[in-house]
Amino acid sequence: xxxxxxxxxxxxxxxxxxxxxxxxxxxxxxxxxxxxxxxxxxxxxxxxxxxxxxxxxxxxxxxxxxxxxxxxxxxxxxxxxxxxxxxxxxxxxxxxxxxxxxxxxxxxxxxxxxxxxxxxxxxxxxxxxxxxxxxxxxxxxxxxxxxxxxxxxxxxxxxxxxxxxxxxxxxxxxxxxxxxxxxxxxxxxxxxxxxxxxxxxxxxxxxxxxxxxxxxxxxxxxxxxxxxxxxxxxxxxxxxxxxxxxxxxxxxxxxxxxxxxxxxxxxxxxxx
Numbered sequence: 001x002x003x004x005x006x007x008x009x010x011x012x013x014x015x016x017x018x019x020x021x022x023x024x025x026x027x028x029x030x031x032x033x034x035x036x037x038x039x040x041x042x043x044x045x046x047x048x049x050x051x052x053x054x055x056x057x058x059x060x061x062x063x064x065x066x067x068x069x070x071x072x073x074x075x076x077x078x079x080x081x082x083x084x085x086x087x088x089x090x091x092x093x094x095x096x097x098x099x100x101x102x103x104x105x106x107x108x109x110x111x112x113x114x115x116x117x118x119x120x121x122x123x124x125x126x127x128x129x130x131x132x133x134x135x136x137x138x139x140x141x142x143x144x145x146x147x148x149x150x151x152x153x154x155x156x157x158x159x160x161x162x163x164x165x166x167x168x169x170x171x172x173x174x175x176x177x178x179x180x181x182x183x184x185x186x187x188x189x190x191x192x193x194x195x196x197x198x199x200x201x202x203x204x205x206x207x208x209x210x211x212x213x214x215x216x217x218x219x220x221x222x223x224x225x226x227x228x229x230x231x232x233x234x235x236x237x238x239x240x241x242x243x244x245x246x247x248x249x250x251x252x253x254x255x256x257x258x259x260x261x262x263x264x265x266x267x268x269x270x271x272x
Contacts, residue, residue, distance in 0.1 A: 008074035008084070008161050010037040010060060010194055015069035017055050023201045028219040033069070035213050035222050040192040040210070044205035046257055047215030048264035053198045057164050060196060061085055072122050073162065086160035089166040092147045100126060101135040104153045113157065125153040128187065145176040149183070156187055165197045169204070181208060181237045182272045187234055202257065206250050207237040217264035225258045
């Protein structure tokens with residue numbers, strides 16, 4: 001079954017998450033968060049540092065549970081790690097003792113696929129991300145961009161219905177980030193899973209997404225939601241940034257985001 005037909009609607013309704021701090025007081029990370037990611041939609045979430053973006057991802061994935069509110073995937077409440085979810089984080093999360101092929105094949109093997117079939121599928125995905133010939137290399141033998149390609153192949157090999165990405169390209173240089181963004185779009189077009197993509201790069205959010213969610217400063221809540229009407233397929237993300245509609249959308253979203261960034265900075269300065 002194609003992933004596009006399995007992609008799921010993600011809905012957060014009134015979600016709040018509180019933590020007990022080491023010193024005793026309760027800290028509210030996010031409060032009354034509500035938004036929707038439609039099936040097969042690419043949704044970026046932006047907001048100032050510390051607003052709870054990563055906390056939101058951990059709740060959607062089922063790695064943690066909300067203090068209040070509800071999260072559903074395909075209409076079913078999230079009560080643990082949801083089926084068909086893949087992760088891609090800022091850190092590569094590759095096993096250093098496994099080769100490129102071994103890292104990419106882990107998902108299918110953990111799901112019960114035979115080693116021969118898993119390796120055949122992994123070779124295909126290694127080829128898709130442009131690393132054919134590097135199957136026997138170890139992570140320490142690869143550049144940062146190449147490790148990201150391996151992580152992307154490992155995340156997509158199971159053709160997930162939901163892909164959760166927490167600043168996956170944040171540590172890359174500008175040129176490599178642009179290349180990885182183009183490759184991500186091309187691969188996502190093939191499987192059309194639902195995506196939640198955390199980023200601090202507003203240009204990246206607009207270039208990749210169908211919808212951009214803006215979060216407030218801490219405690220994080222939803223300030224604005226913008227639908228991105230740039231046509232697909234998007235093409236080169238670097239070229240896209242010069243399009244008048246792209247510039248208009250970027251400016252509108254930044255006008256909303258800037259207030260929250262300045263508010264978060266001011267709060268940090270006062271605390272310091």
